[in-house]
Amino acid sequence: MALAFTSAPAIQGVLSSSSNELSKVASQFGSFQQNMLSASSVSRRRLAVRPLNAEPKKNHNSIIPSSAAATIVAPPEVGEKVVKEEDYEKLAKDLENASPLEIMDKALAKFGNDIAIAFSGAEDVALIEYARLTGRPFRVFSLDTGRLDPETYNFFDTVEKHYGIHIEYMFPDAVEVQALVRSKGLFSFYEDGHQECCRVRKVRPLRRALKGLRAWITGQRKDQSPGTRSDVPVVQADPVFEGLDGGIGSLVKWNPVANVDGKDIWNFLRAMNVPVNSLHAQGYVSIGCEPCTRSVLPGQHEREGRWWWEDARAKECGLHKGNLKEDSLNGNGNGDAHASEIATAADIFDTKNVVNLSRPGIENLLKLEDRREPWLVVLYAPWCQFCQAMEGSYVELAEKLAGSGVKVAKFRSDGDQKTFAEQELQLGSFPTILFFPKNSTRPIKYPTENRDVNSLMAFVNALR
Numbered sequence: 001m002a003l004a005f006t007s008a009p010a011i012q013g014v015l016s017s018s019s020n021e022l023s024k025v026a027s028q029f030g031s032f033q034q035n036m037l038s039a040s041s042v043s044r045r046r047l048a049v050r051p052l053n054a055e056p057k058k059n060h061n062s063i064i065p066s067s068a069a070a071t072i073v074a075p076p077e078v079g080e081k082v083v084k085e086e087d088y089e090k091l092a093k094d095l096e097n098a099s100p101l102e103i104m105d106k107a108l109a110k111f112g113n114d115i116a117i118a119f120s121g122a123e124d125v126a127l128i129e130y131a132r133l134t135g136r137p138f139r140v141f142s143l144d145t146g147r148l149d150p151e152t153y154n155f156f157d158t159v160e161k162h163y164g165i166h167i168e169y170m171f172p173d174a175v176e177v178q179a180l181v182r183s184k185g186l187f188s189f190y191e192d193g194h195q196e197c198c199r200v201r202k203v204r205p206l207r208r209a210l211k212g213l214r215a216w217i218t219g220q221r222k223d224q225s226p227g228t229r230s231d232v233p234v235v236q237a238d239p240v241f242e243g244l245d246g247g248i249g250s251l252v253k254w255n256p257v258a259n260v261d262g263k264d265i266w267n268f269l270r271a272m273n274v275p276v277n278s279l280h281a282q283g284y285v286s287i288g289c290e291p292c293t294r295s296v297l298p299g300q301h302e303r304e305g306r307w308w309w310e311d312a313r314a315k316e317c318g319l320h321k322g323n324l325k326e327d328s329l330n331g332n333g334n335g336d337a338h339a340s341e342i343a344t345a346a347d348i349f350d351t352k353n354v355v356n357l358s359r360p361g362i363e364n365l366l367k368l369e370d371r372r373e374p375w376l377v378v379l380y381a382p383w384c385q386f387c388q389a390m391e392g393s394y395v396e397l398a399e400k401l402a403g404s405g406v407k408v409a410k411f412r413s414d415g416d417q418k419t420f421a422e423q424e425l426q427l428g429s430f431p432t433i434l435f436f437p438k439n440s441t442r443p444i445k446y447p448t449e450n451r452d453v454n455s456l457m458a459f460v461n462a463l464r
Helices: 008-047 088-094 100-116 125-134 150-162 176-185 195-210 261-270 279-284 338-342 359-367 385-389 391-401 413-422 455-464
Strands: 113-118 140-143 168-170 215-218 234-235 252-254 375-380 406-414 432-436
Touching: 088 234, 100 113, 100 125, 100 215, 100 252, 113 125, 125 150, 125 261, 140 195, 150 279, 168 195, 176 195, 195 413, 359 375, 359 413, 375 391, 391 406, 391 455, 406 413, 432 455
Parallel strands: 113 140, 113 215, 140 168, 215 252, 375 406
Antiparallel strands: 234 252, 375 432
């Protein structure tokens, strides 16, 4: 058996070589370790920037449950990841001509489980149908004020079964409701404005709900309410409420049907065979709490069924307070129109059969004790959509009365003339219709809000 021996110098050479290699390995390991520490530091910084669908921070005041936790994996590239801030004014312009379905799809795709549809139990069931058509998951919440109609509660149940969903209901604080009712009674809103009651029963529950979201979807339309919703964009940073992360701009508000006419919403609901609130068949269009909602009559604007004892520009409960212009309302909502709106509003009832009365003209009409012919006068504001809604019937009435001996006229009663109209002409809200009979010192106020041609004609025929 052959044995191989290595001399001592040779062994030393091998050991020396091994030592050099070990030194190199140690040096390389040290560099690798340093690089790993550096990469770990970058990863930690990257993880600190939470993507949109990451697990929301816990908020115990929120009623809406937060979404499930998402796994965050740091991307391989080096450098901090920065979440780009969205320009929602630009996005609103880009989507100005988009369909409601397209807007809804973009909203759901962008915010996933951190967005929810606000459902009131009225025609905004169209929002739920649009959401269903996108094929994406969606959430729905509603505010139960404790004073809704029985028909609305039945409608909630029907919608849940039809779409196979669970509506997330928000309730007012029982202690706050109890304090309000004990101190002011059940119907204080008829006397001092509806804002306080709405604040307790609607606004505060909504605020708690939105604290658990990054965005919400509403059924606001530009044609719904005069002076408050005419400029509603399809998407905006919410000007009033805060979202999950807190602070101004932390909540995004989507209004997919902002540019859709009410009649087109109803055409869509009928075409898709969508369930609707049975109150609609009884003349209710805009539906809220039972004491503050009533059906509208022919010739009335749909929003006149809400808080009907207040003026046109008060038709908001606080959920969309950001729509209100500053200096346009007082505590009861009976304020005048914004100055710029008064100046730029196009006139209405503009026809040869309607006499345009000036302030001296209406004053002379008031002073006449022995009128040779009766007069029918509408007190109006051209910016008021309730006045606009009855323009067609009033013009048609003027045509029918032409040559009959009854003069038909109009008197613009907003701006500087409003105080005079309230004190001398019985103006309560726009529009107000007065009949000046022959041989009478005081005008007779049209007692109902049914403003179709036949009803107005019956009023005239009964008095002339």
